[in-house]
Amino acid sequence: MTSQTTTPTEAAAPARRAAPDDSQLGAWRAFLQTHARLLHRLDEELQAAHGLSLAEYDALLQLAAAPDRRLRMSVLADRVLLSRSGITRLVDRLVADGMVQRYPCSSDARGSMAVITAQGVNRLRTASRTHLDGVRRFFLDVVSADEQDVIEQALQRVSDGLVGRLGEDGACPSMADA
Amino acid sequence: MTSQTTTPTEAAAPARRAAPDDSQLGAWRAFLQTHARLLHRLDEELQAAHGLSLAEYDALLQLAAAPDRRLRMSVLADRVLLSRSGITRLVDRLVADGMVQRYPCSSDARGSMAVITAQGVNRLRTASRTHLDGVRRFFLDVVSADEQDVIEQALQRVSDGLVGRLGEDGACPSMADA
DNA sequence: AGCTCATGGTTGACAATGCAACTAGATGCG
DNA sequence: CGCATCTAGTTGCATTGTCAACCATGAGCT
Numbered sequence: 001m002t003s004q005t006t007t008p009t010e011a012a013a014p015a016r017r018a019a020p021d022d023s024q025l026g027a028w029r030a031f032l033q034t035h036a037r038l039l040h041r042l043d044e045e046l047q048a049a050h051g052l053s054l055a056e057y058d059a060l061l062q063l064a065a066a067p068d069r070r071l072r073m074s075v076l077a078d079r080v081l082l083s084r085s086g087i088t089r090l091v092d093r094l095v096a097d098g099m100v101q102r103y104p105c106s107s108d109a110r111g112s113m114a115v116i117t118a119q120g121v122n123r124l125r126t127a128s129r130t131h132l133d134g135v136r137r138f139f140l141d142v143v144s145a146d147e148q149d150v151i152e153q154a155l156q157r158v159s160d161g162l163v164g165r166l167g168e169d170g171a172c173p174s175m176a177d178a
Numbered sequence: 179m180t181s182q183t184t185t186p187t188e189a190a191a192p193a194r195r196a197a198p199d200d201s202q203l204g205a206w207r208a209f210l211q212t213h214a215r216l217l218h219r220l221d222e223e224l225q226a227a228h229g230l231s232l233a234e235y236d237a238l239l240q241l242a243a244a245p246d247r248r249l250r251m252s253v254l255a256d257r258v259l260l261s262r263s264g265i266t267r268l269v270d271r272l273v274a275d276g277m278v279q280r281y282p283c284s285s286d287a288r289g290s291m292a293v294i295t296a297q298g299v300n301r302l303r304t305a306s307r308t309h310l311d312g313v314r315r316f317f318l319d320v321v322s323a324d325e326q327d328v329i330e331q332a333l334q335r336v337s338d339g340l341v342g343r344l345g346e347d348g349a350c351p352s353m354a355d356a
Numbered sequence: 357a358g359c360t361c362a363t364g365g366t367t368g369a370c371a372a373t374g375c376a377a378c379t380a381g382a383t384g385c386g
Numbered sequence: 387c388g389c390a391t392c393t394a395g396t397t398g399c400a401t402t403g404t405c406a407a408c409c410a411t412g413a414g415c416t
Binding site: 053055082083085086089090093108109110111 | 401402403404405406409410411412
């Protein structure tokens with residue numbers, strides 16, 4: 001198990017070291033499986049209780065947390081990890097449900113701002129009880145504070161490593177934020 | 179470490195304790211974000227290099243690992259965390275690509291067995307180099323062995339907690355495995 | 357100004373997936 | 387045996403998301 005801290009020899013060359021052994025994939029498997037199951041469950045609960053998908057919830061959350069309760073479409077897309085077209089459609093749905101309004105952007109006539117409505121805020125608040133309760137029950141209550149620290153650190157490192165290496169894809173423009 | 183195996187007080191009543199504070203969600207956020215980014219990346223690489231989605235890869239893997247290199251559709255669905263219709267379609271694609279064959283099940287005329295072909299095994303083997311390499315580079319190399327241990331334990335506990343509580347949903351039948 | 361090119365957002369075509377309805381075979385009961 | 391019911395798998399339809407093509411607008415250059 002603890003053996004590969006070595007990481008020797010090949011820095012740049014993708015000269016494959018031995019493929020990870022089955023026994024080394026425990027954490028990886030747990031990661032995948034847990035995510036799938038947990039997200040499925042949370043989505044289900046949220047959907048059942050409030051007719052909101054996790055993506056929609058997340059979008060509302062981002063908007064509510066943003067200064068002025070509004071965000072540029074592209075920034076929102078960025079935050080909820082959705083493509084531009086994806087966010088267009090998601091916002092379409094939210095608008096149709098009266099939870100968001102779309103404004104032309106004053107400073108850049110190409111852009112749109114998505115603004116969460118009062119109704120959207122309410123809906124979000126109610127939904128958040130369900131959602132956060134789920135997160136607590138299934139995740140926070142089950143993972144000790146120490147474990148959470150480790151998880152946060154380690155996974156954050158993984159995540160950072162990914163955005164750093166934006167090279168061959170360009171799919172995740174992390175550009176402007178304000 | 180695990181202080182809260184208790185799960186006390188509210189058996190039925192969702193008597194919410196305080197909603198998790200923003201600062202308590204660090205690990206949770208990292209978990210979500212990292213999963214999204216990493217899976218996106220791995221899928222992308224696998225797709226680019228071998229024209230396989232992660233779901234397809236996973237299915238091939240499950241089949242290859244199964245006794246006789248074959249599985250009942252429903253069992254396969256279970257393992258790759260897909261619905262029955264989802265697995266039907268995924269197998270359809272694999273069959274169309276010659277990586278899997280479908281047989282009627284001898285013991286139960288209703289059933290089908292999905293069997294991975296030699297070609298499928300080859301494809302899987304090649305793809306696995308790319309995939310495992312990605313897992314190694316982005317995850318295993320970045321997360322220390324100790325961290326991996328913690329992650330595996332903690333997340334596995336979360337996952338177990340979920341399947342245990344199959345109550346109100348029934349969406350994740352964890353039934354037969356062998 | 358006028359051109360060219362990059363950028364923000366939307367739209368069309370399409371892929372993947374789930375749910376519900378359906379079909380065919382199993383299972384249990386009278 | 388014959389019927390009711392359950393189960394395995396597939397199919398129709400709706401949903402959600404992507405990519406690529408497409409405006410419209412901003413930005414830089416001449």
